[in-house]
Amino acid sequence: MTRLAAFHADGQDRYGLVTDDGLIDLTPDFGDQYKGLKEVIEAGALKDLFVAAKGRTPDFTEDQVTYLIPIANPEKLICIGVNFPDRNAEYKDGTTDAKSYPSMFIRFPRSFVGHNEALVRPPESEQLDYEGEVTIVIGKGGRRIAKEDAYDHIAAITLCNEGTIRDWVRHAKFNVTQGKNWDKSGAIGPWIVPFTHPAQLDDIKLETRVNGEVRQQDRTGRMMYDFRYIVNYVSTFTTLVPGDVIVCGTPTGAGARFDPPIWLKPGDVIEVEAEGIGILRNTVRDEE
Known part of the structure; x- marks a missing residue:
């Protein structure tokens, strides 16, 4: 099951891929283009995140992050x-x-x-x-x-x-x-x-x-x-x-x-x- 989360870690709001071992931070890869998962969805770019995360190890364990609501600023x-x-x-x-x-x-x-x-x-x-x-x-x-x-x-x-x-x-x-x-x-x-x-x-x-x-x-x-x-x-x-x-x-x-x-x-x-x-x-x- 592919899972994407929004989370706060090291003083910054981030998003990335959730694995059984922790979270892969994709903010360095896409943060300049997409502020959050809402913007990723608007661009139809969810698949791009999966590709970028392939083969990578987690940057944070779950106890190092604070989970945020996935879509921070929905219009509705x-x-x-x-x-x-x-x-x-x-x-x-x-x-x-x-x-x-x-x-x-x-x-x-x-x-x-x-x-x-x-x-x-x-x-x-x-x-x-x-x-x-x-x-x-x-x-x-x-x-x-x-x-x-x-x-x-x-x-x-x-x-x-x-x-x-x-x-x-x-x-x-x-x-x-x-x-x-x-x-x-x-x-x-x-x-x-x-x-x-x-x-x-x-x-x-x-x-x-x-x-x-x-x-x-x-x-x-x-x-x-x-x-x-x-x-x-x-x-x-x-x-x-x-x-x-x-x-x-x-x-x-x-x-x-x-x-x-x-x-x-x-x-x-x-x-x-x-x-x-x-x-x-x-x-x-x-x-x-």
Whole structure:
């Protein structure tokens, strides 16, 4: 599995190839051309990075780097809500039937941290929750993209823990923005995996664990709105551009749905895992 990561090491933001032994820094090779992985994707140059890394040994071990979110500055970071059948049934406000169109909202990059970093619980609320999700990165832009062409527009896939401050998503009707955008409340990563075949998305297992306990588990083949539909639908009302990030929905089992709810607390370890992508791991700390 080919993996490309953004990371910080020796006082500089970098990107490169992830191996079992560490990370190959490709910033010296391409940094003058491409500031980050978004710019690499915009140029259609992911393959150039693989070629440059061939036969090289790692420049950093994993404990020498701080992982960053893979795409630092997407033009759009769009999230799809309530996209698994059992997840839809969790809602007790009378809207238990699947709807014709997906729920959607926007997040800011500042609301995410990278792999192995701590999610931040703010002093205003203890209701920090987890949501494990498969995430796509657009490689070829377009408007009104046909469903049959959608996969041609995806450059890479990654994972998201779409961390949420639950009581703040209920501050107003039809408005979750304020509960979804607390600084460092979620995570994206640990890396991007180039998307080359439909089997990488069509029916893969997605699982979220908290302190080793499985809390969420489902398969993408059960999503109410599949990846092709999502690309088609989103591109109908807005032009997708290279580097756009779309977070595609979480299974049932978030902490809010337990009785009583189980909120994340400092010291917890959350792992989001999907077949063919990897494991996104984060801890929790209180805001300083």
